[in-house]
Amino acid sequence: MQINKKIFVLSLLVSSALVFTACDKNKGADAQTNNKTSELAATSQTQEQTSKEANREKVNNEEIINVDGFLSADDIAIAQQLRDEALKSSKGYSIVESLTTEVGPRMAGTAGDAAAVVWGEAKLKELGFDKVWKEPVTFKTWKRGIETAEVVAPFPQPLVITALGFSIGTAPEGLSAEIKAYDTLDDLKKAPENDAKGKIVFIKYRMKKARDGSGYGPAVAARGSGAVEAAKKGAVGILIRSIGTDSHRMAHTGMMRYSAEVQKIPAAALSAPDADLLENMLNRDKPVTVKMTLGAYDGPEYTSYNVIGEITGSEKPEEYVLIGGHLDSWDLGTGALDDGAGIAITAAAAELISRLPERPKRSIRVVMFANEEQGLVGARAYAEAHKDELHNIITAAESDFGAGPIWRIDSRVKPEALPVAKKIAELLKPLGIKYGNNRAGGGPDLIPLRQKGISVFSLRQDGTDYFDFHHTPDDTLDKINKEHLDQNTAAYVVFAYLAAQMEGDFGQKVE
Numbered sequence: 171m172q173i174n175k176k177i178f179v180l181s182l183l184v185s186s187a188l189v190f191t192a193c194d195k196n197k198g199a200d201a202q203t204n205n206k207t208s209e210l211a212a213t214s215q216t217q218e219q220t221s222k223e224a225n226r227e228k229v230n231n232e233e234i235i236n237v238d239g240f241l242s243a244d245d246i247a248i249a250q251q252l253r254d255e256a257l258k259s260s261k262g263y264s265i266v267e268s269l270t271t272e273v274g275p276r277m278a279g280t281a282g283d284a285a286a287v288v289w290g291e292a293k294l295k296e297l298g299f300d301k302v303w304k305e306p307v308t309f310k311t312w313k314r315g316i317e318t319a320e321v322v323a324p325f326p327q328p329l330v331i332t333a334l335g336f337s338i339g340t341a342p343e344g345l346s347a348e349i350k351a352y353d354t355l356d357d358l359k360k361a362p363e364n365d366a367k368g369k370i371v372f373i374k375y376r377m378k379k380a381r382d383g384s385g386y387g388p389a390v391a392a393r394g395s396g397a398v399e400a401a402k403k404g405a406v407g408i409l410i411r412s413i414g415t416d417s418h419r420m421a422h423t424g425m426m427r428y429s430a431e432v433q434k435i436p437a438a439a440l441s442a443p444d445a446d447l448l449e450n451m452l453n454r455d456k457p458v459t460v461k462m463t464l465g466a467y468d469g470p471e472y473t474s475y476n477v478i479g480e481i482t483g484s485e486k487p488e489e490y491v492l493i494g495g496h497l498d499s500w501d502l503g504t505g506a507l508d509d510g511a512g513i514a515i516t517a518a519a520a521e522l523i524s525r526l527p528e529r530p531k532r533s534i535r536v537v538m539f540a541n542e543e544q545g546l547v548g549a550r551a552y553a554e555a556h557k558d559e560l561h562n563i564i565t566a567a568e569s570d571f572g573a574g575p576i577w578r579i580d581s582r583v584k585p586e587a588l589p590v591a592k593k594i595a596e597l598l599k600p601l602g603i604k605y606g607n608n609r610a611g612g613g614p615d616l617i618p619l620r621q622k623g624i625s626v627f628s629l630r631q632d633g634t635d636y637f638d639f640h641h642t643p644d645d646t647l648d649k650i651n652k653e654h655l656d657q658n659t660a661a662y663v664v665f666a667y668l669a670a671q672m673e674g675d676f677g678q679k680v681e
């Protein structure tokens with residue numbers, strides 16, 4: 171009987187998802203029809219009617235999310251209380267203020283990294299976590315050194331650049347060569363052999379702004395593999411237009427990679443206005459010569475730490491909900507958005523749960539991952555260190571997309587547990603959050619865990635402005651809005667608490 175009821179609810183949810191799609195299409199159709207002739211008015215009206223009916227059905231379906239056997243009325247009432255409490259807590263802001271003020275830049279393998287680990291342990295203890303510990307993460311390091319560039323001819327003037335992570339340096343006297351421009355990385359790949367022989371390649375591609383950050387994927391490949399592709403065409407260096415969406419005279423750093431078979435060449439990003447400037451010079455059909463000087467080099471191996479805090483569960487302490495962010499940042503800013511905010515939101519959410527009179531049934535673990543920026547190194551170390559007990563992770567979510575308000579929640583759970591995901595989403599509705607789909611990614615540091623089948627959730631933040639600041643000197647505390655941070659904490663606290671309380675599980679599925 172119980173099973174039948176669940177299947178019934180599930181089939182309703184599936185049909186409701188279909189209604190959503192149809193409904194959205196109708197809205198688009200309505201908007202277009204309004205601009206057309208009156209002959210079409212009748213059709214439009216019918217569509218509107220259908221749309222209204224669909225809406226009514228949607229509301230009705232949402233009202234019958236049945237979580238019997240998963241969550242109790244008490245669980246839900248406490249989650250609501252925690253959510254409302256979070257909205258007036260400001261705890262998240264005080265944590266990120268502390269990290270950016272007392273530590274600041276914390277690139278992997280620097281003194282800032284070491285200071286962040288000390289800070290993380292002390293902060294989690296101060297917040298009252300039941301257990302706090304650290305786990306080693308070892309990696310190769312990279313040092314930035316000086317970075318300057320200038321146009322030598324035809325119109326000499328300075329340029330603002332920054333080296334890409336793991337770029338080699340130039341000779342101390344710098345590298346001077348003519349610029350060879352390409353619209354995209356693909357154009358460079360398609361170019362004939364030796365097309366950039368002896369030149370500095372310039373990739374002009376402009377990243378597009380989007381709330382969900384979808385402009386990043388198509389843009390970032392130029393940063394990651396531009397140097398390899400340019401070297402294949404005979405280039406001696408590469409400059410890319412920064413992977414960012416701002417118009418400030420600051421360049422965006424980030425990781426790049428070499429290939430063992432291809433000559434290593436120095437790689438840097440130009441600020442957006444300087445990329446514009448180069449384009450304008452190139453439009454004059456005269457050779458443009460640039461000199462760049464990078465002092466970057468590979469440093470020694472270094473051991474940092476994943477810093478972990480736990481609120482220990484009362485009934486199943488070995489099982490846990492994993493939330494967190496990454497503790498490292500790039501070296502240019504103070505890493506307020508990337509990812510001080512994620513550390514702050516998730517630690518603040520767990521701290522709120524620790525203030526309840528009783529511990530939740532399962533544990534809540536906040537993981538401050540080491541060295542995300544230079545290759546998810548802390549994330550891989552965590553997955554490896556805990557590979558024999560991954561079944562204990564009930565679900566996980568990482569906050570690593572700045573500090574904008576959350577607008578959508580996606581899940582990755584077995585079909586039978588979907589009502590719990592929908593119930594969490596329903597409790598987040600007053601925060602302006604809607605349910606998305608069951609294909610959540612979970613966050614970069616959760617990739618190694620997700621690949622091993624762990625259930626994850628994505629609490630998706632508004633990232634419209636995120637790439638204005640990402641990996642620049644401008645990633646600083648003033649970009650964080652306290653209310654938005656509280657909204658994030660409120661969403662994480664509902665998610666973490668209900669996942670810790672639920673009966674049954676979200677399932678695990680190896681990708």
Ligand SMILES: [Zn+2]
Nearest residue numbers: 496508509570
């Ligand atoms: Zn990040």
